Amino acid sequence: xxxxxxxxxxxxxxxxxxxxxxxxxxxxxxxxxxxxxxxxxxxxxxxxxxxxxxxxxxxxxxxxxxxxxxxxxxxxxxxxxxxxxxxxxxxxxxxxxxxxxxxxxxxxxxxxxxxxxxxxxxxxxxxxxxxxxxxxxxxxxxxxxxxxxxxxxxxxxxxxxxxxxxxxxxxxxxxxxxxxxxxxxxxxxxxxxxxxxxxxxxxxxxxxxxxxxxxxxxxxxxxxxxxxxxxxx
Amino acid sequence: xxxxxxxxxxxxxxxxxxxxxxxxxxxxxxxxxxxxxxxxxxxxxxxxxxxxxxxxxxxxxxxxxxxxxxxxxxxxxxxxxxxxxxxxxxxxxxxxxxxxxxxxxxxxxxxxxxxxxxxxxxxxxxxxxxxxxxxxxxxxxxxxxxxxxxxxxxxxxxxxxxxxxxxxxxxxxxxxxxxxxxxxxxxxxxxxxx
Amino acid sequence: xxxxxxxxxxxxxxxxxxxxxxxxxxxxxxxxxxxxxxxxxxxxxxxxxxxxxxxxxxxxxxxxxxxxxxxxxxxxxxxxxxxxxxxxxxxxxxxxxxxxxxxxxxxxxxxxxxxxxxxxxxxxxxxxxxxxxxxxxxxxxxxxxxxxxxxxxxxxxxxxxxxxxxxxxxxxxxxxxxxxxxxxxxxxxxxxxxxxxxxxxxxxxxxxxxxxxxxxxxxxxxxxxxxxxxxxxxxxxxxxxxxxxxxxxxxxxxxxxxxxxxxxxxxxxxxxxxxxxxxxxxxxxxxxxxxxxxxxxxxxxxxxxxxxxxxxxxxxxxxxxxxxxxxxxxxxxxxxxxxxxxxxxxxxxxxxxxxxxxxxxxxxxxxxxxxxxxxxxxxxxxxxxxxxxxxxxxxxxxxxxxxxxxxxxxxxxxxx
Numbered sequence: 001x002x003x004x005x006x007x008x009x010x011x012x013x014x015x016x017x018x019x020x021x022x023x024x025x026x027x028x029x030x031x032x033x034x035x036x037x038x039x040x041x042x043x044x045x046x047x048x049x050x051x052x053x054x055x056x057x058x059x060x061x062x063x064x065x066x067x068x069x070x071x072x073x074x075x076x077x078x079x080x081x082x083x084x085x086x087x088x089x090x091x092x093x094x095x096x097x098x099x100x101x102x103x104x105x106x107x108x109x110x111x112x113x114x115x116x117x118x119x120x121x122x123x124x125x126x127x128x129x130x131x132x133x134x135x136x137x138x139x140x141x142x143x144x145x146x147x148x149x150x151x152x153x154x155x156x157x158x159x160x161x162x163x164x165x166x167x168x169x170x171x172x173x174x175x176x177x178x179x180x181x182x183x184x185x186x187x188x189x190x191x192x193x194x195x196x197x198x199x200x201x202x203x204x205x206x207x208x209x210x211x212x213x214x215x216x217x218x219x220x221x222x223x224x225x226x227x228x229x230x231x232x233x
Numbered sequence: 234x235x236x237x238x239x240x241x242x243x244x245x246x247x248x249x250x251x252x253x254x255x256x257x258x259x260x261x262x263x264x265x266x267x268x269x270x271x272x273x274x275x276x277x278x279x280x281x282x283x284x285x286x287x288x289x290x291x292x293x294x295x296x297x298x299x300x301x302x303x304x305x306x307x308x309x310x311x312x313x314x315x316x317x318x319x320x321x322x323x324x325x326x327x328x329x330x331x332x333x334x335x336x337x338x339x340x341x342x343x344x345x346x347x348x349x350x351x352x353x354x355x356x357x358x359x360x361x362x363x364x365x366x367x368x369x370x371x372x373x374x375x376x377x378x379x380x381x382x383x384x385x386x387x388x389x390x391x392x393x394x395x396x397x398x399x400x401x402x403x404x405x406x407x408x409x410x411x412x413x414x415x416x417x418x419x420x421x422x423x424x425x426x427x
Numbered sequence: 428x429x430x431x432x433x434x435x436x437x438x439x440x441x442x443x444x445x446x447x448x449x450x451x452x453x454x455x456x457x458x459x460x461x462x463x464x465x466x467x468x469x470x471x472x473x474x475x476x477x478x479x480x481x482x483x484x485x486x487x488x489x490x491x492x493x494x495x496x497x498x499x500x501x502x503x504x505x506x507x508x509x510x511x512x513x514x515x516x517x518x519x520x521x522x523x524x525x526x527x528x529x530x531x532x533x534x535x536x537x538x539x540x541x542x543x544x545x546x547x548x549x550x551x552x553x554x555x556x557x558x559x560x561x562x563x564x565x566x567x568x569x570x571x572x573x574x575x576x577x578x579x580x581x582x583x584x585x586x587x588x589x590x591x592x593x594x595x596x597x598x599x600x601x602x603x604x605x606x607x608x609x610x611x612x613x614x615x616x617x618x619x620x621x622x623x624x625x626x627x628x629x630x631x632x633x634x635x636x637x638x639x640x641x642x643x644x645x646x647x648x649x650x651x652x653x654x655x656x657x658x659x660x661x662x663x664x665x666x667x668x669x670x671x672x673x674x675x676x677x678x679x680x681x682x683x684x685x686x687x688x689x690x691x692x693x694x695x696x697x698x699x700x701x702x703x704x705x706x707x708x709x710x711x712x713x714x715x716x717x718x719x720x721x722x723x724x725x726x727x728x729x730x731x732x733x734x735x736x737x738x739x740x741x742x743x744x745x746x747x748x749x750x751x752x753x754x755x756x757x758x759x760x761x762x763x764x765x766x767x768x769x770x771x772x773x774x775x776x777x778x779x780x781x782x783x784x785x786x787x788x789x790x791x792x793x794x795x796x797x798x799x800x801x802x803x804x805x806x807x808x809x810x811x812x813x814x815x816x817x818x819x820x821x822x823x824x825x826x827x828x829x830x831x832x833x834x835x836x837x838x839x840x841x842x843x
Contacts, residue, residue, distance in 0.1 A: 089751020104439030117751035270677040409697030
């Protein structure tokens with residue numbers, strides 16, 4: 001778990017403001033947030049605190065009304081929608097709470113899907129199938145799992161496949177939105193350990209969202225939504 | 234085959250057939266309906282037009298005023314060049330062999346056809362009581378490649394602004410058929426019919 | 428990859444998709460069979476008579492003349508005299524002619540008097556001749572040849588005696604002069620199958636004791652005496668005419684229509700058939716309209732199915748988006764789905780159509796006299812397929828655009 005360069009920022013957010021519409025009560029204002037390259041950051045926050053909105057902004061699903069969002073020192077909020085989609089597929093691996101996979105596709109296809117959309121990431125993978133299988137192995141997935149339909153896997157297995165998919169092609173940033181919430185405590189620990197070792201081996205930065213403070217010790221840094229966002233009327 | 238017609242009978246459409254037919258008979262000299270006969274034999278194709286005066290010059294009475302006579306002469310001249318009336322595909326290599334253009338009265342007999350060209354209307358005054366004028370034109374072609382006539386176009390509709398419909402009877406060795414041609418689609422498809 | 432995944436996705440919903448494909452295939456097949464039957468019926472219809480240039484009869488409408496002379500439906504209002512007929516056939520333009528005399532019947536089948544020229548000149552289905560299946564020509568005055576349909580329905584064979592009834596629905600029979608079946612014709616699929624054919628002289632013979640439609644009371648001329656009489660026909664109902672050159676047809680037609688001695692009509696069979704078909708076309712267009720409506724209904728059904736799957740697939744859309752798929756890809760995926768469904772439907776419907784036609788063709792030919800052409804797909808069918816695929820894609824845009832909005836607005840927040 002080495003950090004390559006503390007000065008290199010994977011995420012840099014400056015005075016970002018966002019709300020859905022003028023009428024909506026929800027307003028998000030984040031004066032400053034930065035995540036260093038290689039850092040494992042836990043973002044804590046109650047539901048409704050704006051965590052998911054913040055992730056959507058970082059992933060480029062949403063654009064802020066004002067302010068700057070930089071990923072790998074590249075300003076993404078004034079990119080076109082298509083460029084943002086491309087940027088996301090090139091640079092970010094995403095893990096959701098649950099139902100991460102296309103249920104009808106087999107595990108291999110699910111894992112390789114990001115490579116279809118990102119030339120950059122597929123260039124990092126010489127033999128796609130083998131790479132996918134070896135990631136699965138390091139994630140301790142049973143061997144026969146790779147050819148199974150995603151819908152036939154247990155929830156824990158599905159989440160691990162989601163990790164494999166997020167990490168294939170070594171994207172600089174991995175964003176995980178409460179990936180452990182559907183797992184029991186034992187499985188959580190195993191899952192996090194596996195995820196951490198994979199993130200480390202691909203040199204990626206990890207930003208994980210949770211409401212579970214007990215996970216704090218496992219991360220390099222813990223950020224609480226309360227502390228970075230400014231409540232507005 | 235009879236069954237189809239029985240279906241018709243049960244739909245009580247036969248009365249419609251007969252009445253539609255009779256109406257057509259009565260309206261034979263309807264303004265706006267010209268007749269065209271096309272016959273194909275060997276390398277020869279013939280076109281025979283019979284068009285009510287109203288469709289060509291806008292009136293069917295006997296032309297007396299200089300103005301009306303001029304109109305009729307002008308129209309006959311237009312018929313002299315068949316390309317004003319219809320066109321054949323150039324690759325059919327059809328050469329005009331003979332043509333006959335005349336102004337006819339309804340009751341005229343065949344032998345009057347023998348009058349060539351435009352002298353016809355000079356006789357008009359003698360038949361002053363007759364009310365229907367009809368333009369008659371017959372063109373005969375010899376074709377190098379008659380099978381190439383896959384369609385016939387009719388500038389006729391553009392040439393004569395009063396023109397209405399053309400009822401076409403068509404016969405060749407492949408059998409007979411009919412078309413109704415109107416200005417919005419001034420052509421007939423003869424592919425496979427020659 | 429996308430194509431494979433779309434197939435996977437469709438396969439995962441196999442039952443729904445299969446039923447959709449089946450429904451669309453059925454409607455496409457319905458449309459195609461109506462269209463096939465329509466064109467085949469038209470061909471069979473126009474094939475009823477070929478190589479006859481003109482049909483001549485008493486002054487009447489062309490459709491009526493065609494109906495009674497060729498289809499043996501309805502009645503001639505008048506006959507034409509033999510003298511007029513001779514005047515017509517003596518014209519230099521006439522190459523051959525077949526006189527036809529109608530008016531009597533046998534157990535509901537029309538009796539037609541004609542001469543040997545009929546068997547030589549009457550052609551159908553693009554030049555096929557009628558042939559004797561069994562027996563001989565009309566050699567004796569009281570010989571009769573029956574069509575295949577008559578033989579089949581009345582279970583007649585060569586040698587069976589036969590009584591001709593006067594008129595079409597009268598109770599008076601020409602029972603004093605019994606006929607004998609000398610021959611049975613091969614099946615033609617034309618009204619000839621349902622016709623009882625005798626010689627023109629026989630028609631004269633059975634009416635020797637009749638005057639203006641009524642039997643002369645008490646008069647029964649013995650058959651032996653009739654055989655000695657001059658039975659040359661005095662009038663006929665219609666005549667089929669062939670000309671030497673097609674170029675002379677319209678001239679001859681005009682001459683006949685303007686024949687001063689008697690009111691005559693002459694028609695070009697093809698033209699009259701087409702006129703008749705235009706009226707049949709009312710029914711035909713109705714059928715076509717119905718099948719087009721059915722196709723549209725199933726298109727809407729397909730859209731509804733894609734629509735109803737949207738909500739449960741909202742998460743799927745989010746996954747695609749997270750992988751970097753642009754909203755356009757999401758639209759594309761749904762349209763691709765519709766495209767696959769419609770292409771599969773086309774294939775299934777074509778296979779079903781040809782199987783069905785293959786099985787039913789002999790039955791349709793026998794029962795309705797329509798020979799369905801099952802060899803190829805018409806160019807028109809290909810156009811219809813393309814049009815169908817196009818409209819399926821267009822219709823699928825509706826759910827696709829909805830999915831687009833879902834995927835834009837959902838972002839990371841996914842409703843399950």
